[in-house]
Amino acid sequence: MSKIKRLHFKDLNGLRFIAFVPVFLFICSALLINKKSVITVQVYELLKYISINSFDFFFFLSSFLVTSLALREYKYRKSFSLKMFYVRRIFRLIPLLFISFIFAIYFHDKIISFLKLTKIEPNSMRYYLMGIPNFKASILNERFAYTITIWVVFMFLQFYLVWGLILKYLKSKIIYVGFVFMALGLFIRLYYSYTGTPFYYNPLSYGVSIGIGGILAHLVRNKASFSERFKQLKKLQIRIIYIVGVLMTIILYPVLSKNYLQAFVPFINVLFFCFVIMEQTFSKHSVIKLRKIKLLNRLGKITYGLLIYSSIVGTVLVIAFESVDKGIESPMYKLMFIVSTFILSWVLADISYNSIEKLFMRIRRDFKKV
Numbered sequence: 001m002s003k004i005k006r007l008h009f010k011d012l013n014g015l016r017f018i019a020f021v022p023v024f025l026f027i028c029s030a031l032l033i034n035k036k037s038v039i040t041v042q043v044y045e046l047l048k049y050i051s052i053n054s055f056d057f058f059f060f061l062s063s064f065l066v067t068s069l070a071l072r073e074y075k076y077r078k079s080f081s082l083k084m085f086y087v088r089r090i091f092r093l094i095p096l097l098f099i100s101f102i103f104a105i106y107f108h109d110k111i112i113s114f115l116k117l118t119k120i121e122p123n124s125m126r127y128y129l130m131g132i133p134n135f136k137a138s139i140l141n142e143r144f145a146y147t148i149t150i151w152v153v154f155m156f157l158q159f160y161l162v163w164g165l166i167l168k169y170l171k172s173k174i175i176y177v178g179f180v181f182m183a184l185g186l187f188i189r190l191y192y193s194y195t196g197t198p199f200y201y202n203p204l205s206y207g208v209s210i211g212i213g214g215i216l217a218h219l220v221r222n223k224a225s226f227s228e229r230f231k232q233l234k235k236l237q238i239r240i241i242y243i244v245g246v247l248m249t250i251i252l253y254p255v256l257s258k259n260y261l262q263a264f265v266p267f268i269n270v271l272f273f274c275f276v277i278m279e280q281t282f283s284k285h286s287v288i289k290l291r292k293i294k295l296l297n298r299l300g301k302i303t304y305g306l307l308i309y310s311s312i313v314g315t316v317l318v319i320a321f322e323s324v325d326k327g328i329e330s331p332m333y334k335l336m337f338i339v340s341t342f343i344l345s346w347v348l349a350d351i352s353y354n355s356i357e358k359l360f361m362r363i364r365r366d367f368k369k370v
Contacts, residue, residue, distance in 0.1 A: 009281050012061065013300025014290030019054040019061075020303045024310050026051040027148065028338050031314045032328055049253035052200065053269055055152075059206040060270050062156065063163065063213025064277070067174065070167040071221040082168040089160045091360045096308045096352065097153045101128075103312050104147065131157070134201035146311035153308075155203040159210065166214075174218050181211030182267075189263035208266035209273075216274050230282040238279060238287055245272035305349030305357065313348065314341045 026047040034040045066085075073080050127136040134151035170177050185207020192199035199205035219226045249269050256262040280290060290296055299306070317337060321328050328337050 009065070009277065012065075012277070013298075013303075014293060014296040015057070015276065015280075015300070016061070016303040017296055017300040017306075019057040020306055022047060022051040023054045023307065024342065025338075027311050027314060028341060030148070031318050032334055032337065034329065037329075045257075046254055048200075049257055050250060052253050053249050055200070056206060056209045056266050056269055057273050058156075059159065059203070060209035060213040060273050061277075062159065063210040064217050065213075066160070066163060067167065067214045067217035068221060070171070071174075071217060074171060075221070080168055080171065082164055085164045085167070086160070089157070089164075092304075093153055093157060095356050095360050096305060097150065099352075100146070100150050100153070100308055100312070104150065128154075134158075134203075146315045149307050149311045151201050155201060159203045159206075163210070163214075174214050178211035178213075178215035178218075181207040181214070183207075185209070185211065185266065186263055189266075190260060193260050193263055206266070209270050212267075212270045212274065216277075220278075227278065227282050230278045231284050233279065233283050233285060235285045235287055238283065238285065241272075241275055241279075242287070245269075245275065248272065299346075302346075302349040302353045305352045306345050309348040309352070310341055310345040313344045317341060 026044075029040070029044040029047045032040060033044045070080050070085070127133040128150075130136075131154060133147070134154050166174070166177055184204060188202060188205045188207065189199055192202075192205065249272065252265045252268065253262065256265060279286060314337075317340060318328070321337075328334055
């Protein structure tokens with residue numbers, strides 16, 4: 001059989017880690033928040049809005065990658081295996097989700113009992129067994145902040161369930177489906193703005209990101225002229241777009257947080273994400289190629305583990321401070337908490353990646369068509 005040409009997106013690991021940083025800081029702020037302190041509340045709110053960009057990016061990136069791989073499978077195999085698609089997604093997400101569940105069901109309660117702290121009843125496991133904790137559960141106390149990451153994983157499981165069906169049965173309509181998701185995402189966000197309720201854990205609220213990701217994959221796979229345009233961009237043009245794009249990414253959500261216009265922010269930010277991926281992949285005049293920064297790429301490979309373990313490690317550290325009646329109120333203690341949480345999470349994520357995730361990735365390769 002002739003060798004099949006592959007299109008690699010080599011800079012995505014670095015981008016994954018960059019997108020993870022606001023989420024990590026948001027998790028830390030959720031664990032450190034003191035409602036009596038105006039500053040900690042303001043920092044929490046700011047990081048909450050900035051981290052929405054990360055979720056926009058992760059859904060955009062997931063939609064782009066799985067659609068691109070599915071279109072490649074169609075091109076070279078003339079078919080798409082929905083079963084194998086689901087198996088690959090399960091092998092990627094479930095191992096670390098299982099670790100989160102073990103901590104949530106067993107170790108968290110044991111730690112609380114051992115330290116003789118006041119017990120707080122967690123959310124009902126019924127919602128988790130139904131697969132919809134992100135719709136029904138709630139944060140009851142900072143000790144349960146790690147459940148945020150569990151909800152995020154469930155959001156992606158829900159997304160993959162639906163998007164897999166679309167790739168199987170609506171592949172030829174992917175452009176139209178993309179626009180439908182964009183319209184649906186806009187409607188959902190407008191609805192949440194109208195009702196004054198948070199949209200963060202509803203995967204449909206990221207419809208704009210999902211839709212644009214699917215459309216971009218179609219253009220990259222089927223329109224060679226589209227990719228060629230990015231090869232000729234000049235460094236000055238690239239610098240200007242990056243400066244404006246980064247500023248927009250940081251500013252728009254916080255500034256428009258109480259405004260209906262917030263619902264339109266994903267259109268602007270995700271288009272910038274499109275530019276970043278295309279520029280990093282195809283441009284001949286990039287200011288910097290993220291693939292050349294080895295540390296960034298290494299951290300990007302373990303981003304999923306960092307997401308899972310940072311919330312668990314942070315929770316354990318908060319419980320430890322609480323058990324000795326030692327508050328984390330001073331700026332120095334807060335900085336020590338953040339640094340310690342990141343370093344410990346890095347160690348655990350690295351060990352997990354090499355001992356658990358790589359094993360499942362090797363198994364997952366057996367289910368790849370191309």
